[in-house]
Amino acid sequence: MAERPIGGFVLVVGPSGAGKDTVIAAARARLAGDPPFVFPRRLVTRPPSAHEDNAEIAEADFSRAAAAGAFPLHWRVHGLGYAIPPEALEEAARGRIVVCNISRRVIEAARRMLPGVHVVAITAAPETLAARLAARDRPEDGDLGARLARAVPAEADATVVNDSERSIATANFVAILLDRAGRR
Numbered sequence: 001m002a003e004r005p006i007g008g009f010v011l012v013v014g015p016s017g018a019g020k021d022t023v024i025a026a027a028r029a030r031l032a033g034d035p036p037f038v039f040p041r042r043l044v045t046r047p048p049s050a051h052e053d054n055a056e057i058a059e060a061d062f063s064r065a066a067a068a069g070a071f072p073l074h075w076r077v078h079g080l081g082y083a084i085p086p087e088a089l090e091e092a093a094r095g096r097i098v099v100c101n102i103s104r105r106v107i108e109a110a111r112r113m114l115p116g117v118h119v120v121a122i123t124a125a126p127e128t129l130a131a132r133l134a135a136r137d138r139p140e141d142g143d144l145g146a147r148l149a150r151a152v153p154a155e156a157d158a159t160v161v162n163d164s165e166r167s168i169a170t171a172n173f174v175a176i177l178l179d180r181a182g183r184r
């Protein structure tokens with residue numbers, strides 16, 4: 001009998017500036033064209049930018065869809081709405097590994113509502129976070145002090161320390177993804 005594919009979600013969490021988007025983007029480039037892995041565009045109530053190629057959703061549409069239970073997972077933080085798109089759930093059901101960045105506040109909900117959840121925390125020292133956010137200089141970030149002050153407990157299944165070269169954190173994260181796909 002053929003083995004069932006092991007689909008599920010690898011959800012990336014961590015404080016602002018830890019490098020979640022950076023590590024996900026590098027892994028995506030590394031795994032381009034590798035069939036088990038999907039990197040969905042999140043739905044966010046802000047336009048896409050050089051930092052994230054998200055799909056933009058209007059605030060009213062976000063509220064309506066959230067109330068109707070149309071998102072596999074959604075959350076609000078920094079005055080914005082974020083959601084995992086419905087197609088991501090279909091991809092996981094087809095046996096693919098869906099890789100996405102979420103809020104630390106919805107880890108428990110994700111474990112309840114999504115199949116095959118594996119949470120990966122990206123970390124860096126507090127002074128590194130502060131230096132990175134200052135250098136990133138993203139206008140929509142608002143008050144950097146408030147971003148840095150968001151200390152949210154995060155129960156993760158694995159941790160990737162992103163305190164040195166990006167390539168090291170990327171290699172560690174890619175190893176986790178390959179492992180989830182049964183490729184190690």
Ligand SMILES: Nc1ncnc2c1ncn2[C@@H]1O[C@H](COP(=O)(O)OP(=O)(O)OP(=O)(O)O)[C@@H](O)[C@H]1O
Pocket residue numbers: 014015016017018019020021022023051132133135136162163164165166167169
């Ligand atoms: N290993 C690294 N060395 C140097 N700079 C890094 C490293 N990793 C990420 N950065 C830089 O730090 C900044 C923050 O990274 P990134 O935007 O990926 O963080 P994030 O965790 O997604 O933050 P947020 O939650 O605010 O979106 C970016 O400008 C990025 O280029």
Ligand SMILES: O=P(O)(O)OC[C@H]1O[C@H](OP(=O)(O)O)[C@H](O)[C@@H]1O
Pocket residue numbers: 013014015016052077078082101102103104105150152
């Ligand atoms: O873990 P906490 O701090 O709750 O939230 C993390 C959320 O904030 C960040 O937003 P942005 O992409 O910087 O706007 C992440 O993408 C994630 O959605």
